[in-house]
Amino acid sequence: xxxxxxxxxxxxxxxxxxxxxxxxxxxMMTTVDADGSLHSRPMWTQDHDFDGDLWFxxxxxxxxxxxxxxxxxxxxxxxxxxxxxxxxxxxxxxxxKDPRRMRDMWSPALxxxxxxxxxxxxxxxxxxxxxxxxxxxxxxxxxxxxxSSASNLxxx
Amino acid sequence: xxxxxxxxxxxxxxxxxxxxxxxxxxxMMTTVDADGSLHSRPMWTQDHDFDGDLWFxxxxxxxxxxxxxxxxxxxxxxxxxxxxxxxxxxxxxxxxKDPRRMRDMWSPALxxxxxxxxxxxxxxxxxxxxxxxxxxxxxxxxxxxxxSSASNLxxx
Ligand SMILES: Cc1cc2nc3c(=O)[nH]c(=O)nc-3n(C[C@H](O)[C@H](O)[C@H](O)COP(=O)(O)O)c2cc1C
Numbered sequence: 317x318x319x320x321x322x323x324x325x326x327x328x329x330x331x332x333x334x335x336x337x338x339x340x341x342x343x344m345m346t347t348v349d350a351d352g353s354l355h356s357r358p359m360w361t362q363d364h365d366f367d368g369d370l371w372f373x374x375x376x377x378x379x380x381x382x383x384x385x386x387x388x389x390x391x392x393x394x395x396x397x398x399x400x401x402x403x404x405x406x407x408x409x410x411x412x413k414d415p416r417r418m419r420d421m422w423s424p425a426l427x428x429x430x431x432x433x434x435x436x437x438x439x440x441x442x443x444x445x446x447x448x449x450x451x452x453x454x455x456x457x458x459x460x461x462x463x464s465s466a467s468n469l470x471x472x
Numbered sequence: 473x474x475x476x477x478x479x480x481x482x483x484x485x486x487x488x489x490x491x492x493x494x495x496x497x498x499x500m501m502t503t504v505d506a507d508g509s510l511h512s513r514p515m516w517t518q519d520h521d522f523d524g525d526l527w528f529x530x531x532x533x534x535x536x537x538x539x540x541x542x543x544x545x546x547x548x549x550x551x552x553x554x555x556x557x558x559x560x561x562x563x564x565x566x567x568x569k570d571p572r573r574m575r576d577m578w579s580p581a582l583x584x585x586x587x588x589x590x591x592x593x594x595x596x597x598x599x600x601x602x603x604x605x606x607x608x609x610x611x612x613x614x615x616x617x618x619x620s621s622a623s624n625l626x627x628x
Pocket of ligand 1: 375
């Protein structure tokens with residue numbers, strides 16, 4: 317093993333996660349409700365160059381935004397059953413209303429959920445800063461016990 | 473709308489959820505860690521008649537069991553991108569070591585994760601009692617805005 321600086325380790329983790337989630341269009345975002353229960357919902361992913369943050373479009377007035385105001389922890393899970401690839405991303409999430417970034421990230425596929433497009437005053441972004449990721453893919457799956465089969469990526 | 477007793481509503485919800493998740497072999501189970509961060513991992517689903525509880529095999533000594541001892545809330549998400557079907561199940565989870573049930577639920581596919589099979593002293597079940605489910609499937613998709621597109625099932 318070659319010695320690695322923490323910065324290089326983070327860069328490698330970012331690159332690896334970027335490859336793992338590439339092509340998975342919809343992820344499940346889990347949040348914590350006021351009573352402690354956990355909810356998830358499908359969210360359209362952004363295929364822009366991943367640099368340590370994941371981005372999603374959202375409506376400002378929505379249940380998930382309320383939940384995130386109380387508890388900013390999220391899990392984003394990516395499941396690709398056809399390739400037997402599963403990725404769990406743990407992070408913290410915040411709402412951002414950055415018109416320029418929204419323009420950059422907008423894609424026509426989003427019109428199904430946001431018919432008014434970029435003009436929608438309710439439109440905003442959720443930024444997930446990734447703390448940790450775990451993944452299971454074909455070579456790992458089934459290679460060993462369920463708790464030893466995950467590979468870890470740590471972001472600092 | 474025909475009048476419905478609460479018992480009938482629960483029976484209907486159970487039947488509906490059972491249909492929705494049928495055929496989805498792997499679900500992502502999200503748990504809360506001691507520091508509040510959320511982790512998920514793929515879990516092999518049991519296709520036995522769903523009666524309001526979801527069951528998964530686990531090892532007793534595992535990180536998720538530790539997490540569940542502190543906070544028993546879980547989210548189970550079922551994603552079937554090919555059929556554009558997404559289901560979020562919120563529930564509470566507990567460990568059960570019931571040899572008879574384990575024998576009933578065992579399937580050879582589990583040997584990939586539990587090579588010792590039913591003889592493994594570390595083998596146990598996780599029972600998730602379902603509180604609430606939300607789902608998105610093709611007919612709901614794109615029909616309206618993102619906040620109206622989920623359908624709800626409540627279990628009492
Ligand atoms: C395939 C798919 C992709 C979706 N993508 C998004 C999205 O990118 N942003 C969003 O806010 N809602 C999206 N939705 C709708 C959400 O799943 C959810 O219904 C909505 O955000 C409201 O969730 P909440 O009440 O928990 O806030 C999508 C739904 C589906 C089925």
